Amino acid sequence: MSDRIIFEEVSKFYGEILGVNRVNLSIPPGITSLVGPNGSGKTTLMNLMTGLVRPSRGQIHVLGYKTDDPENLFKIVGYSTQFDAFPKGLTGFEFLYSYLRLSGQEASMCERLAWRAIERVNLTEAANRKVASYSKGMRQRIRLSQALAHDPKVLVLDEPLNGLDPLARAEMIALFRAAAAEGCYVIISSHILHEVDIISDQVVMLSNGYVVAEGNIQSVRGEIQEHPTQIMIRCNRPRELAAKMLNSNHAIEISIHKDEHGLLLKTRDTDRFYLAMNGMAMNGIEIESIAPADDDALSIYEYLIGNEEVAR
């Protein structure tokens, strides 16, 4: 059995409209974020991964299972979709219980799993209310609990933090982290790039149905040659340091921070820049910190995709 989620040359067309094209991915355990603007193919990729739509070309295997084998696939996969519709007339508990019963398990087991999932998303008090009366955040949480209820190995979560208040967001992020720490595959799509930074082990960046980058954020940043790396140096005498840097020929652009306690430097060769820094005589300049300023998801997103629809 494979230990990866694998896309091989996968394309999906909705008639003449492109969903995703020639996607090759090999997703390891941990939290993987799918990042891209609306219509970039994030949801299509998730629907393909869970068999809700079939690829026009190519093959997908989720830990060795084919996506047209729901009987086995959904024993290991939980999917929280963006579809905000539920079977009519069900309470939160009935929704989860009915879902679990579809797997053919015993009633008592399903009841126990349903209550546990409800507790995990803090919906115990509202469990016996009709889902139709839930707020947007509560509906999001009950969808998450559906995905989590059967302890899946693969969690596919489409915009899982939408509609949640800050406390609930923090709780959910902790939940995803815990699942990833236990070896789960957590696939998340998100617009909120600073959250992607916080939670992701790796990112898959999509634009117009194409994967434009994948891997961990730092390695993705390292591969972007056309944009020089930005480094923020906090120090007591930034102007003197800037002059030294320019002389060393490793910096192509330097700007002084407005508080006069730092400078932002751009370099095309980060490794040689750091080596040069080590050999430089500082003559009383006290360096407080040196840190990359653009190896976050937001910067990479802007470099690769542009700044459309970026939620900061």
Add this chain to the structure above:
Amino acid sequence: MNRVWWAQIKAVMRLEFKKTLFARRGLWIYVLAALPVALYIAFAVVVGNQQHGAEKLARRSEKALTYRDLTSVKEGMTKQEVLALLGKPPVADHWSEERPTDSGSNVKIEHEDYHYSDGQSDLYVNLADGKVTNLAINSYDDPGRDSIMFAGIFQFFFLRLAVFFGCLGVFMNLFRGEVLDRSLHFYFLAPIRRDVLMAGKFLAGLLATCTIFVTSEILQTCAFLWHFTARQQDLYLYHNHGLEHAGIYIGVTVLACIGYGAFFLVAGMVFRNPIAPAAIALIWESINPFLPNILKQISIIYYLKSLCPVDVPVDPGTPPILALLISNGDPVSAPLAILGILVVSVIALYVSSIRVRRMEVNYTTE
């Protein structure tokens, strides 16, 4: 069958049966199922009133009459012979008519209408110039005649319209309704084979339609028998195959639900608009008598008609095309008819199972 599959089918049925039976958008199906019951209740009330009138008329007769007395009157008898046989009529009407003759003068004809009753049947006698010219007996306790009416309503309204459109409403919505409600993903995200899901949904639809239409059929039989006396009911049910016929009608109703259910299940997956398949099926089922034998067999109504226990007679004056629609010129044996429906249904379910496996959740294109 795999034990888990059966548990999954039961889980799907639990959800779907409740949803189908109490769906607000399915209220019209209950109306369709209730219409023949209402018709028989209305019929029973009207016949009951007429029977009550006949009893009153019988009490007003000069002498107590029997059904044999009423049938002893023949056309051509004189007024005196009628009065000798039946006595003075409790209700009589007299009128005269001026009728032109070939010579251009008018001749006066004296008409008399007599109305007798034995309490169960009414006799209408028309006399012209003292001779019986026309006779009509109307019985209120003729289960044999009424059973033909029942057969007509069963074949031409209940099967062809109520069950047909009821199944359309239920089975086409099993998947199509979920797509419109954007809730199909609930099932597609569960660890259940798509064809097992389809089987569960089909059985739930079948249970719901059978509950509705078999209940209607039982109520129709009760309403149909309501105006008969206990003795007549006993005679009809236990000595004239009434109970057997009622059982066959229920069986035919169940088979109709299976056949139409399977057809509309697959139609709901193939067509986006239910009007197109409904119209095609309705036309196909209607022109069935005119089709060659091989095509006749690809139909539900062909087999259902063959199973109906009472033939609807064709009046001699009926136009040939209508007569062909009413009569079942080329019926098949009951086992073959049942097999035919089941084969047609299995083929439809097989196609459904292929369709459901290829189905995608793509609400935006709907």
